[in-house]
Amino acid sequence: MKARAFSYFRAATIDQALDAHARAGDDARFIAGGQSLVPALSLRLQAPRLLIDITHIEELRGVRREGGYLRIGALTRHCEMLSEPLIAEFAPLLHAAAPFVAHPAIRNRGTFGGSVALADPASEFPAMTLALDAEIEIAGPSGSRRVKADDFFVELFETALQPGELITAIYVPLFKADQRFAFDELARRRGDYALVGCGMLATCTGERIDDIRISFFSVGNTPTRVKGAEATLIGSRLDAERIAAAQAALEGDLAPPDSDDVPPAMRLHLARVLLGRLLGRLGEGA
Amino acid sequence: MSGFDETLLDDADETVRVRFVVNGRKVACEVAPRETLVDCLRNALELTGTHAGCEMGACGACLVQLDGRAVHSCLMFAVQADGAKINTIEGLTESGVIADLQAEFHHRNALQCGFCTPGMLVNAHELLSQIARPSRDEIRDALSGNYCRCTGYEAIVDAIDAVAKARKESGGGT
Numbered sequence: 001m002k003a004r005a006f007s008y009f010r011a012a013t014i015d016q017a018l019d020a021h022a023r024a025g026d027d028a029r030f031i032a033g034g035q036s037l038v039p040a041l042s043l044r045l046q047a048p049r050l051l052i053d054i055t056h057i058e059e060l061r062g063v064r065r066e067g068g069y070l071r072i073g074a075l076t077r078h079c080e081m082l083s084e085p086l087i088a089e090f091a092p093l094l095h096a097a098a099p100f101v102a103h104p105a106i107r108n109r110g111t112f113g114g115s116v117a118l119a120d121p122a123s124e125f126p127a128m129t130l131a132l133d134a135e136i137e138i139a140g141p142s143g144s145r146r147v148k149a150d151d152f153f154v155e156l157f158e159t160a161l162q163p164g165e166l167i168t169a170i171y172v173p174l175f176k177a178d179q180r181f182a183f184d185e186l187a188r189r190r191g192d193y194a195l196v197g198c199g200m201l202a203t204c205t206g207e208r209i210d211d212i213r214i215s216f217f218s219v220g221n222t223p224t225r226v227k228g229a230e231a232t233l234i235g236s237r238l239d240a241e242r243i244a245a246a247q248a249a250l251e252g253d254l255a256p257p258d259s260d261d262v263p264p265a266m267r268l269h270l271a272r273v274l275l276g277r278l279l280g281r282l283g284e285g286a
Numbered sequence: 287m288s289g290f291d292e293t294l295l296d297d298a299d300e301t302v303r304v305r306f307v308v309n310g311r312k313v314a315c316e317v318a319p320r321e322t323l324v325d326c327l328r329n330a331l332e333l334t335g336t337h338a339g340c341e342m343g344a345c346g347a348c349l350v351q352l353d354g355r356a357v358h359s360c361l362m363f364a365v366q367a368d369g370a371k372i373n374t375i376e377g378l379t380e381s382g383v384i385a386d387l388q389a390e391f392h393h394r395n396a397l398q399c400g401f402c403t404p405g406m407l408v409n410a411h412e413l414l415s416q417i418a419r420p421s422r423d424e425i426r427d428a429l430s431g432n433y434c435r436c437t438g439y440e441a442i443v444d445a446i447d448a449v450a451k452a453r454k455e456s457g458g459g460t
Binding site (some may be wrong): 001002003004005006007008009010011012016019020023024031034035038039041042043049050051053055079099102103104105106108109189190191 | 289290292294295296297298299302318319320322341342343346349355356357358360361362363365366368409412413426427428430431432
């Protein structure tokens with residue numbers, strides 16, 4: 001199918017983009033990589049009057065250190081997650097997740113900010129912002145604000161973003177020497193949406209886990225932190241007993257939806273399997 | 287401050303002029319904003335080597351090089367590509383950079399109907415420019431977004447593998 005007719009505006013600055021959105025009566029969409037938006041337009045799931053191209057806005061580009069954070073510009077492409085040395089060094093969880101995001105040609109166009117803004121519950125990056133305790137910087141008609149990832153994902157494809165607002169950057173706390181991470185997903189074929197996926201970031205003193213954040217995707221309406229499982233691990237050493245306790249806790253943390261091809265019990269089982277594998281890897285990373 | 291002109295909102299059906307460099311030649315065409323790049327290439331520029339398959343980024347038949355990177359031409363509108371450098375399968379063929387890949391695809395029957403082949407070649411070209419000697423697993427992973435309904439992929443992987451090896455042996459690997 002073909003998209004319904006729309007007008008196109010290429011914004012040069014954030015202010016221009018916000019202004020255009022407001023003047024279109026909010027019947028507008030921002031487009032960056034467009035790897036999810038273009039199919040949505042082609043299928044006429046969305047039909048705005050105006051498409052505002054933000055890919056030429058310089059302020060949305062670039063990766064740099066800022067205080068204790070890595071500031072990743074919203075327009076950073078998925079392929080740059082693999083090639084950018086600052087990301088490999090200071091946000092290695094994103095670097096590890098990137099090869100699992102769709103296919104190479106999609107990664108050449110898709111953007112980090114776009115992925116987080118869409119908040120697809122089956123996507124890797126939104127869930128990783130939760131594991132990383134990242135902050136999302138948002139520009140809107142009433143100014144700029146920063147929202148913690150924990151407060152950003154609200155419901156299915158629903159986020160803290162208000163109409164006319166735009167993600168400008170994502171702030172990720174710098175990876176530290178006493179931290180460990182792990183990522184993996186289970187999918188029927190490489191590049192497919194995961195049946196279950198998970199990423200985690202732990203802060204350790206020797207073998208003891210002082211803090212851990214574990215985030216799953218493809219398990220419900222939003223990317224999901226498993227706080228019950230986290231709690232069983234904090235303050236403990238990673239041994240078989242602790243791992244089993246964390247796996248058992250998933251039943252309270254996750255309530256996978258019913259779907260035709262993957263029953264909830266199967267998804268929960270796969271989540272337990274994946275959690276066990278990743279915690280095992282985390283332990284080996286000592 | 288604002289470069290936005292509200293009269294634009296009433297012009298959704300009006301065509302706009304876009305310019306890009308396609309296969310080394312500067313071209314300009316009039317497109318409606320909703321026209322995808324693949325439609326523009328095929329209809330306005332008559333470069334029909336780029337194939338429109340699923341038109342939602344799943345099959346990979348429409349891959350072209352945009353500013354040096356393989357992208358789905360069905361997943362962007364032509365207006366977004368204004369100012370870009372685009373190479374289609376025709377341009378890559380003319381320049382000879384994929385001649386060995388094409389010969390090997392032919393030699394190994396890595397195509398039957400040929401619908402997927404332009405996308406496969408654009409993808410394989412990018413893969414070999416990034417990893418000189420990919421493993422078979424890496425080749426399969428790179429091709430995971432390109433559907434072929436005829437060959438079962440084995441011959442395609444063979445062909446790319448053979449070219450990578452040959453380029454390496456001739457010292458031409460990048």
